Amino acid sequence: MRPSPPLIPVANPAAQLESHGILVREAIERFLASGQYILGPEVKTLEKEFAAFLGASFCIGVANGTDALALALRATGISPGDEVITVSHSAVASVAGIEQINAVPVFADIDPASRCLNPAVIERLLSPKTKAIVVVHIYGQPAAMDEIVSIARRHGLKVVEDCAQAHGAELHGRKVGTWGDAAAFSFYPTKNLGAFGDGGAVVTNLAEVAEQIRILREYGWKERYISSIAGFNSRLDELQAAVLRTKLPSLAGDNVRRREIATAYCEAIDPAKLTPPKAVPGTLHAMHLFVVESVERAALRDFMRAAGVGTALHYPQPIHLQPAYAGRIRGGNDLRETESLYRQILTLPMFPELTDDQVETVCDALRRWCSAS
Ligand SMILES: Cc1ncc(COP(=O)(O)O)c(C=O)c1O
Numbered sequence: 339m340r341p342s343p344p345l346i347p348v349a350n351p352a353a354q355l356e357s358h359g360i361l362v363r364e365a366i367e368r369f370l371a372s373g374q375y376i377l378g379p380e381v382k383t384l385e386k387e388f389a390a391f392l393g394a395s396f397c398i399g400v401a402n403g404t405d406a407l408a409l410a411l412r413a414t415g416i417s418p419g420d421e422v423i424t425v426s427h428s429a430v431a432s433v434a435g436i437e438q439i440n441a442v443p444v445f446a447d448i449d450p451a452s453r454c455l456n457p458a459v460i461e462r463l464l465s466p467k468t469k470a471i472v473v474v475h476i477y478g479q480p481a482a483m484d485e486i487v488s489i490a491r492r493h494g495l496k497v498v499e500d501c502a503q504a505h506g507a508e509l510h511g512r513k514v515g516t517w518g519d520a521a522a523f524s525f526y527p528t529k530n531l532g533a534f535g536d537g538g539a540v541v542t543n544l545a546e547v548a549e550q551i552r553i554l555r556e557y558g559w560k561e562r563y564i565s566s567i568a569g570f571n572s573r574l575d576e577l578q579a580a581v582l583r584t585k586l587p588s589l590a591g592d593n594v595r596r597r598e599i600a601t602a603y604c605e606a607i608d609p610a611k612l613t614p615p616k617a618v619p620g621t622l623h624a625m626h627l628f629v630v631e632s633v634e635r636a637a638l639r640d641f642m643r644a645a646g647v648g649t650a651l652h653y654p655q656p657i658h659l660q661p662a663y664a665g666r667i668r669g670g671n672d673l674r675e676t677e678s679l680y681r682q683i684l685t686l687p688m689f690p691e692l693t694d695d696q697v698e699t700v701c702d703a704l705r706r707w708c709s710a711s
Contacts, residue, residue, distance in 0.1 A: 342646075343646060345643065345646055345647060345648035346646060346647050346648055346687045346692070346696045346699060346700065347648045347687060347689075348627075348648050348649065348650040348685055348686070348687050348688065349528040349687075349688070349689050350689050350691060351527040351528055351532055351534070353689065353691035354532065354585065354689075354690075354691065355534070356691070357588075357690075357691055358584055358585055358588070361584040362534075362581055362584050362585075364584075365380075365580035365581055365583065365584045366577065366580065366581070368380075368580060369576050369577045369580045372576065374576055375575060375576050375577070376573050376574075376575055376576060377399070377556070377573050377574065377576075378576045379576075380576045380577075380579035380580040380583060381399045381574050381575075381576060381579040383579075383583060384397075384399060384574075384579040384582050384583050384586070385397040385398060385399055385539070387583060387586055388523075388531075388539060388541070388582075388586065389541065391506075391513075391586060391589065391590075392513045392515050392516055392541055393512070393513055393516055394513075394515060394516045394521075394541045394542065394543055395542065395543040395544075395545070395548070396541065396542050396543070396544075396545065396547075396548035397539050397540070397541045398539060398540045398541075398548060398551040398552055398555065399537070399538070399539050399573075399574030399579060400537075400538045400539060400540060400551070400555050400572040400573070400574055401536060401537070401538060401555075401571075401572040401573060401574060402524060402525075402526070402536040402537065402538045402572075403431060403435075403500075403502040403522055403523060403524025403525070403526065403538040404431040404434050404435045404438065404524075404538070405435070405438070405538055405555075405570065405572040406435070406522035406523060406524065406538035406539060406540045407431070407432065407435025407436070407438075407472065407498065407500060407522040408435045408436075408438035408439045408570075409522075409540055409551050409554050409555060409570065409572060410498045410519075410520035410521065410522050410540045410542070410547075410551070411435070411436065411439055411441060411470060411472070411496075411498055412439050412550075412554060413520065413540070413542075413547045413550035413551045413554060414470065414496040414498065414519045414520055414547055415469075415496065416439065416441050416469050416470050416496065417439075417441070417469075418439065418440035418441065419440070419441070419442060419467065420441045420442065420467060420468075420469035420470065421441070421442045421443075421444050421465060421467040421468045421469060421668075422436045422441045422442065422443055422444065422468075422469065422470045422471065422472055423443075423444045423445075423446050423455075423460060423463055423464075423468060423470070423471045423472070423495075423669075424436065424443055424444070424445065424446065424455070424471070424472040424473075424474065424500075425445065425446055425447075425448055425454070425455050425474055425476075425676070426445045426656040426657045426658040426659075426667075426669075426670065426673055426676050427448050427453060427474075427476060427653075427656050427676045427679060427680065428474040428476055428500070428653075428657065429502065429503075429652075429653065430653075430657050430660065430662075431502065431524075432472055432474050432500050432657070433657050433663065433667075435472070435500075435522065436472060441469075441470075442467070442668075443667050444463055444465075444468070444667065444668045444669045445657075445658055445667055445668070445669035445670050445673060445676075446459045446460060446463055446669060447459050447672065447673045447674060447675050447676055448476075448673075448675050448676055448679065449482070449675070450675050450678075450679065451616045451618055452479050452480075452481060452482065452616070452618050452621075453476050453477065453479060453615075453629075453679065454473070454474060454475060454476055454479060454480075454481035454482070455471070455473050455474065455481050455482075455486065456675070457482050457485040457486050457489060460486070460489050461489065461493075463668075463669055464493060468493070468495060469495060469496060470495055470496040470497065470498060471486060471490055471495055471496075471497050471498070472498050472499075472500055473486055473497060473498070473499050473500065473518065474500040474502075474503075475499065475500065475501055475503060475504035475507055475514050475624075476503060477503055477615070477623075477625075477626055477627040477628075477629055477652070478503050478504045478507050478530070478596075478623050478624030478625050478626035478627065479504075479507070479615065479618060479621065479623050479624075480504065480507045480508065480509040480514045480618070480621040480622070480623075481509075481514075482509075483497075483499070483509050483514065483517035483518070484509065484510070484517075487517055487518065490518075496518075496519045496520075497517070497518030497519055498518055498519065498520050498521065498522065499514055499515055499517060499518045499520075499521035499522070500521075500522055501514050501515045501521045501522060501523045501541075502522065502523060502524035502526070502529065502538075503529070503530075503624070503626040503627065504530075504624045504626065505523060505529065505530040505531045505589060505593075505624060505626075506530060506531075506589055506590060506593045506624050507621070507622060507623060507624035508621065508622035509620060509621050509622075510620050515541045516541070516543065519542065519544060519547065520540055520541065520542040520544070520547050520551075521540065521541045521542070522538065522539075522540055523538055523539045523540075523541065524537075524538050525537035525538055525539070525578065525582055528689075529626065530589060530592065530593060530596070530624055530626050531582060531585060531586060531589050532585070533578035533581050533582050534577075534578070534581055535575070535577070535578050536578070537574050537575070537578040537579075537582065538572075538574070539574070553566065553567065553569060554567070554569040554570055554572075555569065555570060555571075555572045555573060556569060556570075556571065556572075556573060557569045557570070557571060591690075592690040593624055593625065593690075595690040596624070596625035596626075596688060596689070596690055597623065597625050599625070599628070599688060599690075599692055599697050600615070600623070600625045600628050600688070602697050602701055603628055603686065603697075603700060603701060603704060605701070606700075606701035606702075606704040606705045606708075607630070607704050607708060608708035608709070611707070611708040611711050612630050612631075612632050612638070612704070612707065612708055612711075613630060613631035613632065613682075614630055615628065615629060615630070625688060626688070627652055627685050627688055628685065628686045628687075628688040629652060629683050629684065629685050629686075630683070630684050630686065631679065631682040631683055631684075632682055632684060633682060634711065635681070635682055635683070635684050638684055638707060639684060641703065641706075641707050642684075642686070642703055642707075645699065645702070645703035645706070646699055646703075647686065647687065647699060647700050647703050648687060649684050649685060649686060650684075650685040651683065651684065651685065652683065652685050653680070654680075655680065656673065656676050656677065656680050658670035658673060658676075659677075686700060687700055
């Protein structure tokens, strides 16, 4: 029996390396020759360039996106025991970042159209301990930041955006990451802007928050070796910053290509047979992940595999049903939309280096599934 060809992967960071190969190798040479390996000139320049890309005042490079969330919360004044409203339909990191500073997550349900936090449920979750909201722009879809920020302001809550999946996404022409008090980005290799290792950043328009993060990311040092407050070790490497700087100029174009691929997939889908991501007015999707919904998910997954198309689940279980969190997080018993969505979601291949032939293979499989079902 002939071995079947490899499936089209859902993500492919190696293809990014291929497409940026020469520039990445030049950046690595520059890094090797520099003699500075952590928090040096590459990090400083990346911070300026990424802030400029977003239209934000400050960017501070840190070790990963989970730390970025923890640091953003700490620097905006969230303390142990404070409650932070967020969603269960996310990567577990959204909650891990909250618990890293001993704050207390509280779960809010999602809006089924955007699959992001539903602003309409926030007020019924408030308690005297509520101090912040972590808003996740899941899959690259901007959440309703205008409504969420105005509710937060009414109740004196801080807003931290989890932009790990949404580099370059926009709401009403303004980039996500610039709406709240601070925002966390991940540069995990598969992200829209990915390093070749771990990396992250906090972005803010507030000078005092930026200053706090700079201090907190390195042991609370204001002055070298003297901790003014108890901090973290969450530094970004020069190597990762150098790689990210070579890729940043392509991010906007890569996102355009992602959206083109999404348009092709949507055109191939009959929405009566398979639910594509919904278009949310006023938003520009970063298309980190292309996620469809089907009540026949297992069969669809098998069908795709037979057609040579890889799939994944983001995520197989919402956070409140995972063993580490089940039954212990307030709000977890009232997540109807979250619980109905997760059983139906399926992630299809989505990365800018997908060839036209690969896109056509996915489209052909989608058309065949929709006409047969
Ligand atoms: C929504 C979300 N938040 C936070 C993170 C955390 O990022 P990192 O893996 O860099 O810690 C990720 C990435 O895995 C993510 O997808």
